[in-house]
Amino acid sequence: MINKIENMRHTASHVLAQAVLRLFPDVKLGIGPVIQDGFYYDFLFGREFSEDDFLKIEEEMHRIVKDDYKLEKFTLSREKALEELEGQPFKQELVMDIPESEEISFYKQGEFTDLCEGKPSHVASTSQIGKFKILSTSGAYWKGNENNVMLQRIYATSFEKKSELKAYLDKLKEAEKRDHRRIGQKLNLFEIFSQDAGSGLVFWLPQGKKLLNSLMEWSRSMHVKDGYREIETPHIVHTNLWEKSGHLANFKDFMFICPDDEGDSGVGIKPMNCPGHMLVYSRKRRSYKELPVKLMEFGTVYRNEKAGTMHGLFRVRGFTQDDAHIFCTFDQLENQIIEVLNFAESIFSKFGFKWKLFFKGRPDKSIGSDAAWEKAESSLKAAISKAGIDAEYIPGDGAFYGPKLDFEIEDALGRHWQCTTVQIDFNLPDRFNLSYVNSNDEEEVPVLIHRAIFGSMERFIGILIEHYAGNFPFWLSPTQAIIVPISEKHFDYGREFLNDLKSAGIRAKLDDRNEKVGKKIRDAELNKVPYMFVVGDREMNSSSVSVRHRDDGDRGSVSKNELIEELKKEGNVN
């Protein structure tokens, strides 16, 4: 079934090209592949495509569907192919890229013929492309190379049934509603003063900072339980250190570097925490008895990302990583990986994320001995199977300095995010001459594991905002409860209860504005506050409060003491 939809979309991309070519005979065709949720086609066009063009193109596509052209495959020699593609320079370039040994195939439907490998294959005729819709356009470099000419890309999608198309479009709308930038604005969580302070730099507002703190405090307690020791390293260090770590050589364009008074070497703002952690490890002679050494830091790093790539909390220039480095012996590697896997699982299960593990092996260009790679990869494999986790093995996708494990989590809308990465590193211990003394009084080089679970706290909060649509669970909610007095008469009673809640460690507020109950409830709901406690005469007389919950409305009245005990339990994150 999955193939079928790909076939439909592949043919639909041909139909799109056919329609565009009918309407605008001068366009030059690029490529038109099937992608994750649809397909696209690239065109060289004198101007951009407008919404009006979309309608015309869709209309023309419908005509092509109605005429139900059969798709016919044929092959040509290179010379004949180039002739066939007269006037289509990009297609001709593609023909020249095809190796001698492979056949050059075309698909023809009506008057339209396209160079096409036939992967995925096509449906039999143009009436079978399902229900489609043009979604958007964008600029896209020919062959993705920014030195090449920019083409106009049309994104579209198709589904077998109209209801499926509608469900997909609804999902896009829902995602838009949940956009963390929009919710962040409404809930006063964060601000990015692009114009005044620079893009990609996050200002956490009081409400957002509470959220960040709750997440960090929980994460910190989880790390401490798991044997990590928290450290903090400076935000800027001499460029010498970045030379030593190799970051300057590989990462210079992404680093913020500034001169200092002590000479011409200058200082670099840290784009990564690793070198600092290497120094901390190396400050004294280490015994095998103290391994593994697990150093953890909420390390704030800055990277000079390209101007056009910033996006809310997802892609920023400054962010805080929940970063840790584990220094261990080769014999400990497997167990350490198992611990990290279990740790990540305990973190993600808290949020109800499903997740998938990818195991990325040795790339073509790599450092480290064959023996080390083999040992590392086999340890990872053993760890994965012992932890009872399924992992997809992707050879060649690891870092040049060692194999890695990447987690992909799936949110409430079924979207995928990569947060966690676990990497084994043969490079840095070497560069920093790290060692420990083994039981035979010999120096050995420790194995280094880099790992971050959330990755970037900023980005993870962005994901959480969209995952929960702003309806954070109680323990994360910036404001956990609002007390709603019916009238001024009940303010004192409300204040008293507010103090009780605060003493119990609950983040509560009192709404003592001169407004009606309905208005106060509405505002609390819009602010996604989990609990609203209504207090009036009835409650005052019975030493109780009336409980309303964000998710299910009125829950009736409860005694104050009982309620506080329940809230304490609910807020207890451990």
Added chain:
RNA sequence: GCCAGCGUAGCUCAGUGGUAGAGCUGCGGUUUUGUAAACCGUAGGUCGGGGGUUCGAAUCCCUCCGCUGGCUCCA
């Protein structure tokens, strides 16, 4: 960085060459309220910055800044 669209009050937006608008928010007052919006009044903008065209520019042109969607999931 590149392509396209966009930038009007704290927020959401209307205004396409002729005196800058609405709702919400804010502030002042009336009301004393029972589970998603009480009422009246009032304040608030060098229309992103700069330059140009014009008798006249939020509106047209140039430029800078920023935002948004994208920029190989390869015939």
